[in-house]
Amino acid sequence: MAAVEMPVEKWTGKVHEVRLGGEGRKSIVVGGETTLPFLHFEGSIPNRIAVAVEVQDQEPSDWATSLVSAWGDVLRDPGAWAKKAAEFGADIIVLRLRSAHPEERNTGAAEAKAAVDKVLSAVDLPVIVLGPEVAEKDNEVLVAASEVARGSRVALGNCMEKNYRTIAATAIADGHVVIAKTPIEINLAKQLNILISDIGVPVDAILMDPTTGALGYGLEYSYSMMERLHLAALQGDAMTAMPMVCTVGEEAWRQKEARVAEGVPASWGDHEQRSLLWEEFTAISLINSGADIVVLRHPKAVEVVKATIDRLMSQV
Amino acid sequence: MALTGIEIYKLLPKTNCKECGFPTCLAFAMKVAAKAVEISLCPDLSEEAKQALEAAARPPIRLVTIGAGERKVEVGNEVVMFRHEKTFYHPPGLMFRVNDTAAPEEIAKLVEEVASYSVERVGMQLELDGFAIDNKSGDAAAFANCAELVESKTDLPLVLMSSDPACMSAALEKVATGKPLLYAANKDNSDKMVELALKYGCPLAVYASDGLSELAELTEKVSEGGVEDIVIDPGARDFAQSLTTLTQLRRLALRKSFRPLGYPIITFPGEAAASAEEEALLAGQQIAKYAGIIVLDRFSPSVAYPLLTLRLNIYIDPQKPIQMTPGVYQIGAPKETSPLCVTTNFSLTYFSVAGELESSAWASWLLVCDTEGLSVLTSWAAGKFDAEKIAKSVKEFDVAKNISHRSLVLLGKVAVLRGELEEELPDWKIMVGPLEAMDIGGYLKQHWTA
Ligand code: SF4
Numbered sequence: 001m002a003a004v005e006m007p008v009e010k011w012t013g014k015v016h017e018v019r020l021g022g023e024g025r026k027s028i029v030v031g032g033e034t035t036l037p038f039l040h041f042e043g044s045i046p047n048r049i050a051v052a053v054e055v056q057d058q059e060p061s062d063w064a065t066s067l068v069s070a071w072g073d074v075l076r077d078p079g080a081w082a083k084k085a086a087e088f089g090a091d092i093i094v095l096r097l098r099s100a101h102p103e104e105r106n107t108g109a110a111e112a113k114a115a116v117d118k119v120l121s122a123v124d125l126p127v128i129v130l131g132p133e134v135a136e137k138d139n140e141v142l143v144a145a146s147e148v149a150r151g152s153r154v155a156l157g158n159c160m161e162k163n164y165r166t167i168a169a170t171a172i173a174d175g176h177v178v179i180a181k182t183p184i185e186i187n188l189a190k191q192l193n194i195l196i197s198d199i200g201v202p203v204d205a206i207l208m209d210p211t212t213g214a215l216g217y218g219l220e221y222s223y224s225m226m227e228r229l230h231l232a233a234l235q236g237d238a239m240t241a242m243p244m245v246c247t248v249g250e251e252a253w254r255q256k257e258a259r260v261a262e263g264v265p266a267s268w269g270d271h272e273q274r275s276l277l278w279e280e281f282t283a284i285s286l287i288n289s290g291a292d293i294v295v296l297r298h299p300k301a302v303e304v305v306k307a308t309i310d311r312l313m314s315q316v
Numbered sequence: 317m318a319l320t321g322i323e324i325y326k327l328l329p330k331t332n333c334k335e336c337g338f339p340t341c342l343a344f345a346m347k348v349a350a351k352a353v354e355i356s357l358c359p360d361l362s363e364e365a366k367q368a369l370e371a372a373a374r375p376p377i378r379l380v381t382i383g384a385g386e387r388k389v390e391v392g393n394e395v396v397m398f399r400h401e402k403t404f405y406h407p408p409g410l411m412f413r414v415n416d417t418a419a420p421e422e423i424a425k426l427v428e429e430v431a432s433y434s435v436e437r438v439g440m441q442l443e444l445d446g447f448a449i450d451n452k453s454g455d456a457a458a459f460a461n462c463a464e465l466v467e468s469k470t471d472l473p474l475v476l477m478s479s480d481p482a483c484m485s486a487a488l489e490k491v492a493t494g495k496p497l498l499y500a501a502n503k504d505n506s507d508k509m510v511e512l513a514l515k516y517g518c519p520l521a522v523y524a525s526d527g528l529s530e531l532a533e534l535t536e537k538v539s540e541g542g543v544e545d546i547v548i549d550p551g552a553r554d555f556a557q558s559l560t561t562l563t564q565l566r567r568l569a570l571r572k573s574f575r576p577l578g579y580p581i582i583t584f585p586g587e588a589a590a591s592a593e594e595e596a597l598l599a600g601q602q603i604a605k606y607a608g609i610i611v612l613d614r615f616s617p618s619v620a621y622p623l624l625t626l627r628l629n630i631y632i633d634p635q636k637p638i639q640m641t642p643g644v645y646q647i648g649a650p651k652e653t654s655p656l657c658v659t660t661n662f663s664l665t666y667f668s669v670a671g672e673l674e675s676s677a678w679a680s681w682l683l684v685c686d687t688e689g690l691s692v693l694t695s696w697a698a699g700k701f702d703a704e705k706i707a708k709s710v711k712e713f714d715v716a717k718n719i720s721h722r723s724l725v726l727l728g729k730v731a732v733l734r735g736e737l738e739e740e741l742p743d744w745k746i747m748v749g750p751l752e753a754m755d756i757g758g759y760l761k762q763h764w765t766a
Contacts, residue, residue, distance in 0.1 A: 004528040004574070007567040038559050215622055216437065217664065220629040223604070224400040231398070256668075256754045257621070263675070267435040269618025277596060277622045284597050285626065288559070288604060308597055311555040 008042050011035060013236035015292070016203045017047070018177055018243050020092065021126030023151050028091055028126045030207075030292040031243035036230065037288050038312045049287050049309050051302055052092035052128060052295045053085035054249050057107075057115035058099040063297075064259045066275055070299050078115050079122035086123045088299040089306055094128040095119050100141045101132035109144035116145045120152055128155040128179070128245075128295075135163040146170040155179050155207055157245075159196055161188070168201050179245055181209040184221045186228050186240070193239045207293070208242040214251040215282045222246070223289045230290035246286045249297030252279040280304050287312070319372045321349035327365035328358060335359050376569045377578045380519050380545045382409065382446070382609065383473025384495040389445050391547075391608035392580035397566060403633040406580075408602070409445040409609045410623060411475055413586070415452045416462035423465055426615060431470040435621050438638055438667045442624040444472075448499070448611045449487070451478035456486035463487040467494060475499050475521075475582075475611065481508035492516040497609070499523070499582065500549055501538055503530070510541035518545075521582055525551025528564065532576035539576075546579045547609060553588040555598055562606035580608025592619055599623055604630050638663035642686040644713045645670065648679030652720040655680040655764050657749065657756070658709075659727045660687035660701055668753035669727060676757025681718060685709040703736035710741060725749045725764075727756070 014034045021027035030050050035043025059076045060068075074080040082093045097115060099107040116129055129145040131138030142156045143166065157179030159167045164180070171178045180196055182188040189210050196206055210229060213222040226244055233241035252258050258278040261271040268274055279301045283294045287309065296302050325345035336357040338344035347353045355361070355369055379393035389409035396402045412430050414423055427447060434441050447466050451459040459478060466474065467490070474496035478484045484498060495516075500523035501509035513520040520543050524531040531550055538546060552561035562581055569578040585598035592614040599610050603626055612619075632638065640661040647670055657673070659665050661684045673680050686709070687700045706726075709715075716722070723745045726733060734746050750759045 004532050004568065004577070005572075006528075006564055007571050036563075038556055039563060040556070041560060216625040216629065219626070220399070220632055220634065223630070224398070224634055227398050228400055254752060260754070265435065267433065267617050268621050269616055271618075273593070273616070274618040274621060277593065277618065280593065280597055281600050281622050281626055284600060285604060288601055304593055304597070308555060308594075312559065314556050 006041065009035070009234075011043060011234035013232075013234045013238070013241060015230070015233050015241050015243055016206070016238070018204055018207055020128070020153055020155055020177060022153055025120075025124040025152055026126060027153070031241075033230075033234075035234065037290055040315045045313065047292075048091075048313055049291065050091040050293045051089070051306050051309065052094045052245075052293050053088065053090035053302060054094045054096055054247075054295050054297055055081045055085060055119065056096045056098045057111070058105065060098075064253060064275060065261075066272055067253060067297055077118070079118035082119045082123045082125075085299075085302075086125055088302050090125060090302065092126045092128055092293065093119055093123055094130060094295045096130045096132075097141045097145070098132055100137045101134060102137065104132070106137075107141075109140055112141035112144040113148045116148045120149060126154070127152065128157060130157045130179075133158060133160075135160065139163055139166040142167050143170045146174045146176055149176065150174045153177065155245075157181060157207075158209060159192070161192060161195075164192065164196055165199065168196050168199055171205065172200055177205045177207060179207045179209050180242065182211065184211045184213065184218070184225050186225055186232070189225075189229060190232075190237070190239050193242055197239070203238060203242070206242045207245050209245045209247065212246045212248055212251045212282070212286065214248075214255050215278055215285070216257065217251070217255055219282060219285060223285055226286060226289040226291065243292035244290055245293040245295065246283075246291045248283045248286065248294045249279055249301070250295070252282045253297050276300055276304075284308055319349065319369070321346040323372075324348050324355075324369070327361075327368055329360045329362070331360070333360070375578075376573055377566075377580065378544070378546065379406070380547055380580050380608070382475070382495070382497045382519055382547075384493065385471045385473075387445070387472050388495070389473050389609070394566070394606075395570065397563075397570060399630065400634050403635065404631050406608070407627050407631040408607045409473070410599075410620075410627070411446040411448045411473075411609060411611045412444065412615050413448045413450050413477075413611050413613050414462065414466055415450050416455075416458045417452045418462075420465060423462065424469060427466050427469045430615055431472055433617065433620055435617075435624060437625060437628060438663045440628070442628060444620060444624075446473040446475065448475035448477055451476075451480065451483050451487075454480065454483070456480075456483040459483045460486040460490050463496075464490040467491045473497070475609070479505055481505055481512060484509065484512055488512060488516050488518070492518065495519070497521055497547060497582075499547075501534065503534060506534060506538055507541070510538055510543050513543045513545075514541075519547060520545065521547040521549055522579075523549040523551065525549075528561075528568070528577060532574075535579065536576045547582050548577065548579045549582045549584075553584065555601060558583065558585075558598065558602060559605055562602070566606045581606060582609040582611065583607045584611050584613075586611075586613030589613075592616065595619075596623060600626050603627050639688070640666045640684050642684050642709065642713075644715055644718070645682040645684060646679075647673040647682055648677070650679040650681050650718070652718060654678075654719070655725055655760055656683060656715060656719060656721075656723065657681070657725045657727055658683045658685065658706055660685055662687060665728070665753070669756065672753045672756045676760070678757060678760050680760075681715065683709060683713065683715055683724075701733075703733050703740045706733070706737055707740035710744075723747060723764075725760070727753070
């Protein structure tokens with residue numbers, strides 16, 4: 001019989017390429033895919049999927065003990081923490097300005113500047129700065145962060161429906177990238193991308209966060225939403241073609257399976273392995289559905305997910 | 317793949333005799349293509365046409381059953397590349413490998429652990445699916461004994477793994493009634509394996525790692541030999557190779573209606589993995605990307621639980637998320653002073669909230685609002701969980717009749733709803749509970765005073 005002919009899809013679209021960093025610090029480009037995740041025979045995946053590591057501007061009070069012990073003392077200092085994250089293999093540092101949350105310490109612009117400055121001077125990796133996800137506070141601290149980081153081309157997040165204007169304007173002024181975040185819904189994601197583009201942010205300066213559901217906690221919604229966004233991008237829709245960021249660590253480590261060691265069913269098994277797998281499964285599933293950047297928390301997960309990405313990136 | 321009207325027309329007698337009740341064969345063909353009438357209405361169909369129509373009606377990926385009892389596994393018959401296009405129907409079977417070189421006590425222990433493993437999630441018991449007995453020894457008696465030992469301890473389906481027909485035959489003499497999957501026919505042994513599969517009525521796996529053309533050639537040979545229930549192994553063992561090959565196989569079956577490869581796929585994620593974690597992650601990828609049977613080398617509950625959870629996530633029908641019926645649920649034996657919590661009818665939300673209230677020993681009333689099965693956050697974003705809806709549910713289910721207080725704890729990240737809800741329900745005190753279900757116990761302890 002004749003040789004089996006491989007079906008190859010002719011995609012017309014492409015995920016936008018977005019660069020972070022540069023000018024004296026390492027730079028990284030994400031996106032640019034012209035096919036579905038890792039189908040190297042069909043199109044190009046010019047940039048490795050990036051692993052970012054989350055650093056917070058104050059010592060986390062609610063982290064699982066296994067996370068706390070994996071990092072140790074550096075949790076008290078964002079600079080030292082970022083340095084350690086770089087040693088563990090982070091491609092990008094995500095700085096979460098959590099202390100600015102009104103229910104935390106409600107800190108303001110000055111503290112935000114100091115934290116961003118610490119991280120930028122501690123490492124030469126590209127940086128993403130996230131606010132506390134409270135609209136007014138995000139505006140306040142991200143504008144401050146933007147100023148300090150001028151020239152470092154960081155990503156500022158999150159632009160949400162309510163507060164995208166201020167953050168987008170700042171990013172344009174200071175030459176940064178923005179992250180557009182929407183709850184798991186394809187039209188909302190597209191709409192926000194359009195709004196942000198309309199006020200002048202170029203498409204090579206927008207990342208999107210379609211909201212991550214962890215394994216067992218809505219993963220399937222994120223998984224399918226991201227597949228749909230990615231497919232729409234490949235079919236030529238430029239407003240769904242922003243590279244995707246997933247806050248995997250944050251979501252996975254919020255869940256009971258990851259956090260709780262005692263008083264859970266025996267069938268949940270060894271806590272240490274289960275908690276790591278919870279983060280790793282979420283990461284690999286979303287990488288296979290189109291994520292360009294996964295933000296992780298546990299150093300071991302960083303190692304395992306990076307090794308898996310290497311294997312997926314290798315041409316068959 | 318379904319035939320078009322024209323393709324069906326070509327198979328009809330073209331006499332326009334009207335026996336079928338339609339004026340012309342073409343008109344009839346169009347109706348058949350639209351599935352409005354049955355082809356059997358035409359009395360003059362040729363044998364050839366019947367066969368062609370039957371072949372066209374076959375699913376693009378054959379449904380194959382492994383095992384015989386209640387716990388038999390059915391895989392295949394998938395119809396889409398992406399779950400959002402419809403749904404994935406048949407969750408892959410998760411089987412564990414047993415080497416016939418292992419000590420009997422070790423085998424018995426593993427079988428007992430896997431077979432009795434069960435974990436609860438969203439009100440369902442999730443379980444593992446079977447065992448693959450590997451003829452590592454190359455010895456017929458050892459293989460047969462091992463198969464018999466495993467079968468004596470479990471009703472779960474088996475895969476018999478040996479490329480030696482003599483060994484396979486010896487094992488089948490002991491365990492054929494369980495309809496195990498025979499793994500595998502290859503280019504050297506396929507005639508003998510086909511014989512065994514036919515003799516015992518078992519499904520047969522076909523292995524060829526030197527390309528899909530070779531694999532297709534072999535499945536055609538096996539199918540011509542009379543075996544229809546085929547499972548294929550293209551030999552892809554690592555992450556990238558597995559993703560590429562299994563995607564190609566699914567596309568060939570669905571997009572090209574390529575019959576010789578339209579079968580469920582068996583994978584062995586442990587073979588290229590250096591650790592249990594790596595194996596688990598590859599198995600996870602294969603759950604989402606197109607495996608039918610997954611044979612694992614390492615069992616532990618901490619791996620089984622996330623794998624089963626992922627399988628549940630991926631194979632849930634995206635058009636029909638599991639929903640709770642809206643209404644008032646009692647957790648424990650609530651009294652009139654017990655807390656009243658409000659959440660959505662997204663099953664996951666319900667089960668995590670209910671589970672947490674139970675384990676923290678808070679007898680309580682749980683008002684489940686109809687959000688069409690969406691979670692708190694997504695339903696709120698989609699406008700299906702708003703103050704009006706909650707107020708309506710409070711009235712509709714007459715929540716007030718059970719309780720002496722008028723306090724209502726809103727769960728989830730919806731503090732924004734408080735203001736509006738206070739307007740809708742002026743007599744009520746609206747409390748905003750914690751974001752995470754697991755913190756409910758602590759929250760109530762701190763804030764509940766009724
Ligand atoms: S009964 Fe058969 S041959 Fe006669 S008109 Fe109908 S389709 Fe044509």
